Amino acid sequence: MFINGEWITTDEKLEVTNPATGKIAYEVHMGGRSEVNQAIEAAVGAFGPWADLPALQRADLLLEVVGLLKAEKERLAKVITTEMGKPIRDSRSEVNMAIDYFRWFAEEARRVYGETVPHSASDKRLMVIRQPVGVVGAITPWNYPIAMMARKLAPALAAGCTAVVKPAPETPQSAIEMMKLFERVGLPAGVVNLVVAPAEVVGVAFMESSDVRKITFTGSTEVGKKLYAGAANTVKRVSMELGGHAPFVVFEDADLDLAAEDLLKTKFRCSGEMCTATNRVYVHESIVDSFSEKLVEKVKEVKVGNGMDDDTVVGPLVNRAGLEKVARHVEDAARQGADVLVGGEVLLEGDFANGNYYSPTVLKNVSKEMQLYNEETFGPVAPIISFSSEEELISEVNHDQYGLASYVYTEDMSRTIRVMEKLEYGMVGINDPLPFVVQGPFGGMKESGLGKEGSRHGIDDYLEKKLVSIRFRKG
Numbered sequence: 001m002f003i004n005g006e007w008i009t010t011d012e013k014l015e016v017t018n019p020a021t022g023k024i025a026y027e028v029h030m031g032g033r034s035e036v037n038q039a040i041e042a043a044v045g046a047f048g049p050w051a052d053l054p055a056l057q058r059a060d061l062l063l064e065v066v067g068l069l070k071a072e073k074e075r076l077a078k079v080i081t082t083e084m085g086k087p088i089r090d091s092r093s094e095v096n097m098a099i100d101y102f103r104w105f106a107e108e109a110r111r112v113y114g115e116t117v118p119h120s121a122s123d124k125r126l127m128v129i130r131q132p133v134g135v136v137g138a139i140t141p142w143n144y145p146i147a148m149m150a151r152k153l154a155p156a157l158a159a160g161c162t163a164v165v166k167p168a169p170e171t172p173q174s175a176i177e178m179m180k181l182f183e184r185v186g187l188p189a190g191v192v193n194l195v196v197a198p199a200e201v202v203g204v205a206f207m208e209s210s211d212v213r214k215i216t217f218t219g220s221t222e223v224g225k226k227l228y229a230g231a232a233n234t235v236k237r238v239s240m241e242l243g244g245h246a247p248f249v250v251f252e253d254a255d256l257d258l259a260a261e262d263l264l265k266t267k268f269r270c271s272g273e274m275c276t277a278t279n280r281v282y283v284h285e286s287i288v289d290s291f292s293e294k295l296v297e298k299v300k301e302v303k304v305g306n307g308m309d310d311d312t313v314v315g316p317l318v319n320r321a322g323l324e325k326v327a328r329h330v331e332d333a334a335r336q337g338a339d340v341l342v343g344g345e346v347l348l349e350g351d352f353a354n355g356n357y358y359s360p361t362v363l364k365n366v367s368k369e370m371q372l373y374n375e376e377t378f379g380p381v382a383p384i385i386s387f388s389s390e391e392e393l394i395s396e397v398n399h400d401q402y403g404l405a406s407y408v409y410t411e412d413m414s415r416t417i418r419v420m421e422k423l424e425y426g427m428v429g430i431n432d433p434l435p436f437v438v439q440g441p442f443g444g445m446k447e448s449g450l451g452k453e454g455s456r457h458g459i460d461d462y463l464e465k466k467l468v469s470i471r472f473r474k475g
């Protein structure tokens, strides 16, 4: 753990298993309530001086982090792949994302503008100043261990906040590596602190502390709801990026080759372990057979293997529970009448024997009763559903609960406008499987989240607006 600029050890260890081999990859120290409290105290102590620094000085430190991330990209990518299994090319992209976030928010630090407001009395002047919210509790997931820390810490630090970070138990080493970078650039002690401790203990400590003024969380909707409720006690600010259940819609006028190729990117990239990953593929009934054939041909070529191999596209899933959930979803769908066109197997032979490997899968004739129609699968499974009209599609596609990312393939401009406006999703890619860039606001609607990360809006969640009215003698 990294608390108040020092490395803290305990007698309790947390083992991290490499999902490709089943072997222990890292052993890290585990703390408890006392370490969380120390970390909060350190962040409280560091807050005043950090917030008081000119924005440019904070920005310069963030730019130094950018430099180190660039220099250490390959090593960091290997740590990510070792801990959570994603293919190394995706881990490299993840480090690039982190670079983008630190760079963007280093630039944004200088643009935290206030306002002057017209007065209502001639001896008064009104202004709105924006100030950092204070100590931030950041809880991060295992699927993007470095990029999600970057997406939270870069705006927090740029705004002048200090932070306590709790990483997922699957990926503590990535978080430790980030702390080493902060230490190397000389970030003042206490500005960022890392605690590795049981999730509930950290959650409760954050919730009970009135010093923690904001929670930023990326993870499941279930845990997000608990944290949202807990934050009510001290009326903390919250921002949450929660589960998704992305639809990928292929209309009859779409470029089918493009759609099939792009589906690979939203479905099989990062082994399908992304909250923006496609979970339902809606294809117009007139093209469902030809599209399915094209997709199956492409999926047969998808290389499964140890994430460390440069040509791996689908690596092992993060853990046994993740693998079992994927297998359960496919079995349930098959039992209820879905056709397994390719894949549908836990891979157990040869090099796969000790890892959590699932074969890239395409299912057809998927219907609403099936588990994977309603729950996030988080694995390499593409379930195809056919639809007959745009009206039917819209009423089906807007999921009751989730509203994170969605993708639509069509060459019809009028349809594009109609559909994009009706989709109840925070992000829509039209003929684009990757709409996510640092300058665009990332976030969901409904139970997929609160607040936006990245973009010029991303720093707002870390700032309070304060009204100041100055009455003066008119001379």
Ligand code: ADP
Pocket (backbone or CB within 6 Å): 139, 140, 141, 142, 166, 167, 168, 169, 199, 200, 202, 203, 204, 218, 219, 220, 221, 223, 224, 226
């Ligand atoms: P996933 O199912 O993808 O692992 P989770 O929501 O369980 O998603 O985990 C996301 C992050 O939230 C992890 O860092 C996890 O340890 C943490 N977490 C889980 N439960 C709690 C809790 N009750 N309080 C605080 N953090 C939690």
